[in-house]
Amino acid sequence: MSVAEAPASVVSLRQVGRTFDGDPPVEALRSVDLEIRRGEYVSIVGPSGSGKSTLLNVLGLLDRPTHGTYELDGFDVGSLSDAERTAVRGQRIGFVFQAFHLLPHRTVLENVMLSLLYNRTPSADRKERAEQALDRVGLSHRLEFAPTTLSGGERQRVAIARALVMRPAILLGDEPTGNLDSVTTRSILELFDELQAEGLTLILITHDLDVSGRAHRVVTMTDGVLSDPMAAVR
Amino acid sequence: MTAPEVTSARTGERLKPSRFSLKDLLGEATAGVLARPARAILTALGTVLGVAALVSTMGLAKTAGNQIVTRFDELSATDVKVTPNRGTLPFDSENRLTRLNGVRAAGTVTEVDVKGALTSSVPLNDPLGINELPITVQALSPGAFGAVRASLRTGRFFDASQDDLQVAVLGPGAATDLRVNRVDQQPAIFIGDQTFVVIGILKDVERRSELLDAILIPNGVAKALYGTAGASSVQIDTDVGAARLIGRQAPIALAPNNPKRLAVEVPPQNEVVKTQVEGDVNALFLLLGGVSLLIGALGIANVTLVSVLERVGEIGLRRAVGAARRHIAAQFLLESTMLGFFGGLIGTTLAVITIVAVAKAKSWVPVLDPWLPLAAPFAGALIGLVSGVYPSWRPASVEPIAALRSGL
Ligand SMILES: Nc1ncnc2c1ncn2[C@@H]1O[C@H](COP(=O)(O)OP(=O)(O)OP(=O)(O)O)[C@@H](O)[C@H]1O
Ligand SMILES: [Mg+2]
Numbered sequence: 001m002s003v004a005e006a007p008a009s010v011v012s013l014r015q016v017g018r019t020f021d022g023d024p025p026v027e028a029l030r031s032v033d034l035e036i037r038r039g040e041y042v043s044i045v046g047p048s049g050s051g052k053s054t055l056l057n058v059l060g061l062l063d064r065p066t067h068g069t070y071e072l073d074g075f076d077v078g079s080l081s082d083a084e085r086t087a088v089r090g091q092r093i094g095f096v097f098q099a100f101h102l103l104p105h106r107t108v109l110e111n112v113m114l115s116l117l118y119n120r121t122p123s124a125d126r127k128e129r130a131e132q133a134l135d136r137v138g139l140s141h142r143l144e145f146a147p148t149t150l151s152g153g154e155r156q157r158v159a160i161a162r163a164l165v166m167r168p169a170i171l172l173g174d175e176p177t178g179n180l181d182s183v184t185t186r187s188i189l190e191l192f193d194e195l196q197a198e199g200l201t202l203i204l205i206t207h208d209l210d211v212s213g214r215a216h217r218v219v220t221m222t223d224g225v226l227s228d229p230m231a232a233v234r
Numbered sequence: 235m236t237a238p239e240v241t242s243a244r245t246g247e248r249l250k251p252s253r254f255s256l257k258d259l260l261g262e263a264t265a266g267v268l269a270r271p272a273r274a275i276l277t278a279l280g281t282v283l284g285v286a287a288l289v290s291t292m293g294l295a296k297t298a299g300n301q302i303v304t305r306f307d308e309l310s311a312t313d314v315k316v317t318p319n320r321g322t323l324p325f326d327s328e329n330r331l332t333r334l335n336g337v338r339a340a341g342t343v344t345e346v347d348v349k350g351a352l353t354s355s356v357p358l359n360d361p362l363g364i365n366e367l368p369i370t371v372q373a374l375s376p377g378a379f380g381a382v383r384a385s386l387r388t389g390r391f392f393d394a395s396q397d398d399l400q401v402a403v404l405g406p407g408a409a410t411d412l413r414v415n416r417v418d419q420q421p422a423i424f425i426g427d428q429t430f431v432v433i434g435i436l437k438d439v440e441r442r443s444e445l446l447d448a449i450l451i452p453n454g455v456a457k458a459l460y461g462t463a464g465a466s467s468v469q470i471d472t473d474v475g476a477a478r479l480i481g482r483q484a485p486i487a488l489a490p491n492n493p494k495r496l497a498v499e500v501p502p503q504n505e506v507v508k509t510q511v512e513g514d515v516n517a518l519f520l521l522l523g524g525v526s527l528l529i530g531a532l533g534i535a536n537v538t539l540v541s542v543l544e545r546v547g548e549i550g551l552r553r554a555v556g557a558a559r560r561h562i563a564a565q566f567l568l569e570s571t572m573l574g575f576f577g578g579l580i581g582t583t584l585a586v587i588t589i590v591a592v593a594k595a596k597s598w599v600p601v602l603d604p605w606l607p608l609a610a611p612f613a614g615a616l617i618g619l620v621s622g623v624y625p626s627w628r629p630a631s632v633e634p635i636a637a638l639r640s641g642l
Binding site for chain 1: 240241247249250251252253254255257258262265269270547548550551552553554555556557558559561633634635638
């Protein structure tokens with residue numbers, strides 16, 4: 001790691017690989033190097049099966065790489081135990097998934113508060129913070145609704161509020177607009193633009209050119225190999 | 235169990251491990267149970283039935299056992315027998331005792347020495363003697379029939395006016411031996427050379443079972459024919475609970491000058507009988523209840539496992555927002571424990587209703603150890619806890635992405 005660029009990096013991958021056991025084993029990531037600075041808006045593109053989701057799961061500490069080192073916000077997360085990785089995940093990383101992943105039997109507000117349940121936020125503050133986050137995504141009028149009664153765009157806004165409410169160092173999205181129509185997609189993308197303008201670090205997987213067009217930087221996965229046009233510049 | 239703090243190499247900032255407070259745990263587990271009420275009821279159903287079966291069988295065993303004990307006690311608490319250590323008791327003992335408060339019936343019972351005379355139901359000229367039998371003869375005062383709680387198959391007892399008449403009442407055993415079945419023709423029996431008219435045949439006696447095989451004759455006749463000088467025992471039937479009191483008063487009434495001459499038998503309290511009966515009944519019912527409870531536990535384990543598998547997506551999501559493995563496990567464990575607790579609570583309520591209903595139908599007094607309905611919900615909770623251990627820990631041990639990928 002070079003001393004000059006390290007302070008600015010929020011994500012730093014060095015020679016990261018992920019091989020899935022099997023017959024034959026699948027090398028989903030091969031020697032990936034990636035530096036992402038605070039406040040960057042990065043889009044990951046590439047053909048299906050190229051390893052995009054695998055990369056994002058490694059970045060989000062949902063999965064462990066089989067080789068290489070990973071520093072997140074200065075924490076050497078590769079060397080951490082499961083409980084320590086859980087703590088970092090719960091306090092530094094926000095997720096938005098293509099399938100929303102909302103608890104169907106809980107209200108919108110409760111779904112957002114779930115993000116604050118395990119990370120030592122005093123219970124007295126949780127409701128207010130969740131309300132603020134929902135206000136931020138324009139859903140103040142849906143607090144007590146069941147997620148099942150919301151439209152797709154609204155559901156994804158709830159998921160984004162849930163990711164924002166814990167003030168993450170990075171927000172990860174795996175095709176967050178993949179289930180949405182084009183109008184709804186545009187409103188979600190505008191929300192991402194605003195969040196990025198406020199200083200959030202965004203890393204989104206997408207198939208959508210509209211999405212990758214808004215990103216500052218587009219990296220491409222092909223067969224487990226990451227190509228980063230900016231890497232040469234830096 | 236808590237993870238150490240994580241320190242950032244760059245900023246030196248420290249991250250504390252994830253936390254799941256008891257209050258939050260309770261809230262999430264409650265919400266988890268209430269999210270699917272029908273599922274929760276079905277999960278708890280096994281425990282409801284198991285606990286209901288166990289508590290109601292234990293309660294019914296106790297109630298029934300208590301009932302048997304009450305019967306034993308009722309009989310023994312009213313039975314007093316007086317015998318002289320030497321000599322005899324006066325034939326008028328009956329009159330002296332019936333005056334006492336608490337005596338329901340009293341009478342003398344005396345075995346008569348017939349000097350080897352045999353009895354038959356046919357006239358004397360029986361050269362072969364095949365119909366002549368050695369049958370005991372007992373002299374009774376009229377009140378003795380009530381005191382031994384005798385019942386009649388046919389005919390009647392003799393009374394005070396027949397004291398000097400040669401009449402007899404046959405015990406059922408003696409009646410069979412002598413082949414006397416009816417008394418409407420005034421059949422005669424022959425004891426040695428004396429003729430007696432049979433006026434009644436007993437069905438049963440509750441005390442003094444030796445009377446069942448005997449010929450019963452009045453005291454006056456026994457004295458006149460066989461020289462029986464006095465009574466050899468007095469049998470008393472008292473009011474419930476008065477046996478011990480009468481047991482003290484009877485010797486004074488019968489032998490005021492020397493009450494110590496008399497021995498009094500008041501049967502002891504039937505403590506031993508009581509615990510034995512209860513033990514027998516309990517062992518059987520407890521076994522049945524235990525089996526149903528085991529089935530209940532398997533039910534909880536099974537449904538918890540299914541619902542945990544169903545909620546893998548939720549588990550993945552909770553892991554993604556910072557839940558540690560033990561937080562996931564704790565929540566599922568608490569959910570199954572709560573289901574067990576409420577299952578036990580409902581089960582024990584049903585059981586108490588059952589016990590009271592059965593007792594009412596049988597006009598018994600419902601009896602239940604007070605700790606039983608109090609302990610039952612906790613037994614249910616324990617069942618939920620134990621049967622939740624394996625299913626709770628299983629999904630917590632997978633990588634969060636594997637759980638998330640299974641969808642929500
Ligand atoms: N748990 C796993 N076990 C085995 N192989 C896996 C596993 N997860 C992913 N793979 C394989 O790794 C490769 C990369 O998968 P990944 O999901 O990262 O692709 P992707 O780029 O996200 O594709 P898509 O655009 O279709 O979502 C695929 O060949 C996939 O089959
Ligand atoms: Mg993918």
